Amino acid sequence: MQEIIIVAAAATLGNLLIGWDSSTIAGGMGYIKREFKLDPTVEGMIVSTSFFTGTIVTIFSGKVSDMIGRRPMLIGSSIMFFLSGLAMLWAPNVAFIVFSRLLDGIGIALAVTITPVYISEIAPPEIRGLLNTLPQFSCSLGMFLAYIWMFSMSLLESPSWRAMLGVVSIPSVAYFFLVVFFLPESPPWLVSKSRISEARKVLQRIRGQEDVSGELALLAEGMNPGGESTIIEEYIITPAGSTEQISNMESAKDYIKLYGPNQGVSMIAHPISSVHGGGSILALSRQGSVAGQATAGLKDPIVNLFGSMHESDHHHHHHDLAAQSIDQGSFGTHHDNLQAPLLSRQGSSVVDRSRFYKRSSSIKGSNGNLAAQGETATKATNIGGGWQLAYKAVDGKKEGGFQRLYLHADPSIGAGSQHGSFVGNSGTDLQLALERGESFQAAALVSQSVLALNKDNTIKPEAVANKGSGWGALLEPGVKRALIVGIGLQALQQAAGINGFLYYAPQILEEAGVGALLSSFGITETSASLLVNVIITFSMLPCIALSMKLMDIAGRRALLLNTIPILIVSLTVLVLRDSFPMSSIVNAAVTATCVIVYESIFCMGFGVIPNIICAEIFPTSVRGICISICALTFWISTLIVTSSFPFLLHQIGLTGVFSLFVCGCIIAWVFVYTKVPETKGMPLEVIIEFFAIGAKPGADPATMAS
Structure with a gap:
């Protein structure tokens, strides 16, 4: 059991780099704007370039991973992160910054798409939820470490945004060597390619036992x-x-x-x-x-x-x-x-x-x-x-x-x-x-x-060997119903507004006067906003740790249904705060509290569960294709939110933007309640069979019970 936990944790180093990237670009944009005198359109383009690239890469990543394996895709992700950091260290102009973000988008897309699939395929059912929560924990840990780095740099007389953003090259080297020399290939993928001996050796290593023939049989059955x-x-x-x-x-x-x-x-x-x-x-x-x-x-x-x-x-x-x-x-x-x-x-x-x-x-x-x-x-x-x-x-x-x-x-x-x-x-x-x-x-x-x-x-x-692994298999009733669940979760995750918070949180807090409040302690408003984000990202970690504990006990569906209402309350308070007279100090405190609660609770539920469920509900033969479709939805939705956020912030202000996010959360809760099943503790092969059976007419136990 210890071996599988170590392997899963090592695979999530790419997610740590994703968290690092999201925080450094959020904190560094203020310095980039001042140096190059950017307008909101160019600012949105820099931030969203990685998402545009990720959208394109995602179209092919799932199918390619089905062809060449999960591990080579993670190796490619580490290389892209390394090259992106080098480009940002040298960036002389806006065009080169955009190029660096383009490379960064490739690395993010590969890690986001493949890591949950890889962990789901190597994890035993009893702790699959726990292990698949590790990517979110690693991402939030990366954000926390990055904001500490950004805050420390901001205290210097002449902070260097190039050093802030380019240092990602260092951990990407460690990521590369871990994937190449430590991570095994996914056993289900090996079985799908008839590489039975290799699959057996991997299972013996990660299960810590010699007799894995039963699981090999299960993986073979899961192909069809x-x-x-x-x-x-x-x-x-x-x-x-x-x-x-x-x-x-x-x-x-x-x-x-x-x-x-x-x-x-x-x-x-x-x-x-x-x-x-x-x-x-x-x-x-x-x-x-x-x-x-x-x-x-x-x-x-x-x-x-x-x-x-x-x-x-x-x-x-x-x-x-x-x-x-x-x-x-x-x-x-x-x-x-x-x-x-x-x-x-x-x-x-x-x-x-x-x-x-x-x-x-x-x-x-x-x-x-x-x-x-x-x-x-x-x-x-x-x-x-x-x-x-x-x-x-x-x-x-x-x-x-x-x-x-x-x-x-x-x-x-x-x-x-x-x-x-x-x-x-x-x-x-x-x-x-x-x-x-x-x-x-x-x-x-x-x-x-x-x-x-x-x-x-x-x-x-x-x-x-696999049968029916082409696009035609997507038309099977069970696969179509699973795609509805996966696509819906990925789109509504972004409609809840998380990327607006992640990439523009420093500006949101600064507009609310949090920076001015903390500047009385002798630090600049920019440093004060970064310090608040250190606190926010730190508060995420225990929430995600609790989520890891509950994921295989309470379940995915229960966590979503109980955490989304907290998001709605946090956003509603942000919408209504301007309707009540309050001092600048109270306004800053309310805003900071709501942002902390929102981001912490989001990471506990909606931030991690869509990827977990998407990695569980598709047949092995079309898992790569289906994950690509769901990830493509994620990237398109993220691109829309991040590119439009500065414009919406300018046109309708924070109150209007948060009102839209409230509507998104309400729709998300209704969708989860009516469409998203509970998959905790169930073998992947059984989950797939349930979708196939449940998609048939007359399969509803509620109507049959009556």
Whole structure:
């Protein structure tokens, strides 16, 4: 676990440089304006040049990263930051400043687009939110350090804006060497290119364990989501050794044999129902509170589907079907072949393929030892968030085709549990439940596996290559709904006004008289404004640290719904402050407080969560393309806000600008409430399947519950 945290933190050094850049250009613009006597139009052009460049680069960055990998893109980002800093150190005129900002925009675009994807692809589900909050923490840390640097420089008799902006070249060198010599390539990308051996080595390094075959299987399955072909099935999960429980079941057409953590305890999955699409969605999501049902009709079906799943998990205190290491399948370790995950626990040899097609007329047994009866045997792999990956054979497949199952248990329902929710974080409670012979109900997302048995019972690398990775895949219902969520979040993030604050905060505070207030302490108004920004950026850090703690507990959606109202209140106070008589000191204090609260709370929620969600909701095969589309939305929105802010500030003043931001925040809250699902703790592959299922007609659990 320590290794994955270090790798993720190293990957965010580019975000630290982004934060440094945004602060230095904000603080340095005042000096540049005075030296070159800039008008608002040229000032806006200098600031927005990096965003214009980023917009162009973003169009291609996602697709290129799918072609050449995530790591080379981060290397390119570090090089651009280095060249930009050198150009700014030498800049003799405005044209060269613009050129430096152009290079800077390339570095920013690559880091902003690729880093969240990279971290999401290497992170385990349980801490994916925490690790994906690190980029925002690094960005804010960069802003804090940059404002300290700017404030220190401003105290000199002749501050040099070239040194303020050009020093970014130094940390960019460290960024370059870290990416080249320390960061591994993304395992999902390696699997998509059939580089299985490399993917295995990376997983062994970042997971700190030798047996990663189960996760390799999951990554292979993630290359090709089930989509519209996914079937939802319900099962009663029963310990195979419990003859009493088994004898109480009706005859079944087939079943799945599962294994407990490390003890080799087998379980039987007895099918209850099997339907396509959303007909059995309630198997995956139990409606919670009455209030939740009353408001469910206002939300998108996908939001209800995700939300009721988390509601059920919270209600039953259910966190993991087997939170410790369930046997991770049995994939071989030789060359680039994957051993088929259908191995018997009772022996070391591969199960005879002919046994995969046998069905049992009854799951009853005299001694409960089903391994001796020739039935289908599989192994379950814990994939996080209470989900398991298992396999079952498909009848009539001559080459040993089989289906994958993403299983999720609801221990409070059905069968024979007398003890309620028995699944704990350690897996020990599950073992005790199995020893008691308890049964519980589970639901499964079932679809055709991309892994297929060959004659030597191995999977060749080409068998797990991407399918449908072109632009046409964007038209699939689940992908289209995910794009609506991603594009909406990125656009509304900028409509909330954050970049207006970041790039023009010193001027906003100066107009409010904060600089004049602090100048009584013997420093210039410019230095005073920079000092306030030191305080603001410092206050962001504990807020982001709290967000890191809550991201995988409260969840992404809950953080957005609870932090956006605070943004609205802060902006409303800034709008109304001129309507009440107050002294200059009070006015300056109110303005500074609102700015501090706004930027700190924004970084806690809206500043980080859109990138986290966008990196989670798209299939691996089109993740790069979709991230590019969402990032393009971000850059276009940012370009509009930053380039128009000086003009709007001149035309309607701060009060008018803040009024527009209030409207943007209100629209953002409504969008999050109705369209954005909760993705905390769920494996990426399951999230993708949920979007595909939720996009189908009749998939809303709220309407089905009624």
